[in-house]
Amino acid sequence: MASSSEKVKVLGFWVSPFVRRVEWALKLKGVDYEYIEEDIFNKSSLLLKLNPVRQKVPVLVHDLKVVAESYVILEYIDEIWKQNSLLPLDPYQRAMARFWAKFAEEKVFETAWNALCSGGEEKEKALKIAIESLEILEGEAKKIQNFFGGDRIGYLDIAMGWIGYWLPVWEQVGCMSILDPLKFPATSAWAKRFISHPLIKHNLPPREEMLVYFDKRSKELSSISQGWIKV
Amino acid sequence: MADEVVLLDLWSSMFGMRVRVALAEKGVEYEYKEQDLRNKGPLLLEMNPIHKKIPVLIHNGKPICESLIIVQYIDEVWHHKAPLLPSDPYQRAQARFWADYVDKKVYPPGRKIWATKGDEQEEAKKEFIEILKVLEGELGEKPYFGGESFGFVDISFVTFSCWFHVYETFGNFSIEKECPKLMAWVKRCQERESVSKSLPDEKKLLEFVYYLMKIFGIE
Numbered sequence: 424m425a426s427s428s429e430k431v432k433v434l435g436f437w438v439s440p441f442v443r444r445v446e447w448a449l450k451l452k453g454v455d456y457e458y459i460e461e462d463i464f465n466k467s468s469l470l471l472k473l474n475p476v477r478q479k480v481p482v483l484v485h486d487l488k489v490v491a492e493s494y495v496i497l498e499y500i501d502e503i504w505k506q507n508s509l510l511p512l513d514p515y516q517r518a519m520a521r522f523w524a525k526f527a528e529e530k531v532f533e534t535a536w537n538a539l540c541s542g543g544e545e546k547e548k549a550l551k552i553a554i555e556s557l558e559i560l561e562g563e564a565k566k567i568q569n570f571f572g573g574d575r576i577g578y579l580d581i582a583m584g585w586i587g588y589w590l591p592v593w594e595q596v597g598c599m600s601i602l603d604p605l606k607f608p609a610t611s612a613w614a615k616r617f618i619s620h621p622l623i624k625h626n627l628p629p630r631e632e633m634l635v636y637f638d639k640r641s642k643e644l645s646s647i648s649q650g651w652i653k654v
Numbered sequence: 655m656a657d658e659v660v661l662l663d664l665w666s667s668m669f670g671m672r673v674r675v676a677l678a679e680k681g682v683e684y685e686y687k688e689q690d691l692r693n694k695g696p697l698l699l700e701m702n703p704i705h706k707k708i709p710v711l712i713h714n715g716k717p718i719c720e721s722l723i724i725v726q727y728i729d730e731v732w733h734h735k736a737p738l739l740p741s742d743p744y745q746r747a748q749a750r751f752w753a754d755y756v757d758k759k760v761y762p763p764g765r766k767i768w769a770t771k772g773d774e775q776e777e778a779k780k781e782f783i784e785i786l787k788v789l790e791g792e793l794g795e796k797p798y799f800g801g802e803s804f805g806f807v808d809i810s811f812v813t814f815s816c817w818f819h820v821y822e823t824f825g826n827f828s829i830e831k832e833c834p835k836l837m838a839w840v841k842r843c844q845e846r847e848s849v850s851k852s853l854p855d856e857k858k859l860l861e862f863v864y865y866l867m868k869i870f871g872i873e
Binding site: 491503514515518522526559 | 720723727730744746747748750755788
């Protein structure tokens with residue numbers, strides 16, 4: 424069952440949607456953990472020791488075991504703590520959940536982020552792909568009643584949960600419209616249900632601070648002009 | 655009811671090869687359908703309407719896309735033979751981490767080594783060698799990335815090995831010199847029938863790249 428909080432630690436950064444995924448999963452499973460805030464602009468020796476290869480958050484430490492990469496961590500959490508399972512049992516359904524999580528990451532997240540951090544033609548190109556990809560996701564959102572996981576929040580809901588909270592912030596900061604509720608009613612409704620879930624809504628970064636952070640960060644990145652940013 | 659397994663693939667794709675190796679490891683019979691990506695057929699467009707890419711595995715009429723997702727699917731369906739992922743959750747997480755690393759990091763600089771010139775090519779070569787050295791470090795003294803058994807990470811990376819000749823020729827370097835332990839691992843993997851029968855001849859790949867350059871007008 425739930426381990427004591429000394430045994431599970433999460434290294435994170437307050438505004439990272441990847442880190443929140445891990446926290447949401449642990450909360451859904453009722454697993455206690457210790458959260459350690461990391462300054463990603465001034466990486467600690469702890470982070471570099473725990474994740475020398477990618478040097479990123481989130482990092483999960485369970486007993487002495489270290490797991491990195493949010494999607495990898497989600498599957499690890501699901502396999503260790505069997506209550507409130509995140510992934511379906513059926514191999515085909517699992518493959519579908521993994522497929523859509525990857526799709527959302529590459530075609531919605533990455534494109535929206537690039538749209539935020541660029542201007543002119545680059546921004547337009549990124550926006551176009553983001554919106555086209557949301558059109559595809561809308562088709563999947565129309566098929567569900569409550570969550571992608573069914574009656575309960577599952578892997579795909581957690582993977583795409585940033586859409587309901589980070590995306591509107593990026594839209595505001597970047598003066599762009601991506602998740603138009605009139606164009607994407609099913610996705611918007613799902614996003615609202617997800618963000619309002621009691622275990623999620625109390626585990627979100629403060630919106631005002633997010634606006635300040637992303638405004639600053641997007642300006643920094645767009646001034647460097649480094650081409651397509653891979654997340 | 656017998657399983658019907660079809661693979662939509664392209665002979666030169668290191669991503670498609672991953673699926674071939676996985677199916678061979680499991681001893682699964684399947685029908686291989688070569689795709690023409692410049693003239694995509696109706697089956698590919700129907701089975702992967704979103705990305706219109708290969709590989710696509712069609713199992714009893716249902717499509718699965720994205721090579722590493724397909725390999726995990728194969729491992730979960732045909733779980734009674736040759737496990738590709740370890741049974742321990744932590745070892746599985748490590749395997750997923752490293753397969754993800756290969757998936758994200760190896761292809762882009764590799765492609766730039768043959769498709770670009772000058773500074774861009776040099777940068778790509780440096781990056782590529784660095785990544786290979788990280789992987790060599792992870793392999794360590796183990797026979798396979800999976801430890802004693804050939805597995806998920808081995809499959810995700812070994813399919814690039816037939817492309818090494820292309821990278822070495824264009825980049826003018828020797829992977830053997832840079833990463834001798836990695837090359838020893840490649841040779842070990844090639845002794846497996848699943849690998850040797852699934853990967854094309856490296857010289858054929860080099861000819862193919864020269865052909866691609868001609869039609870895309872790359873000098």
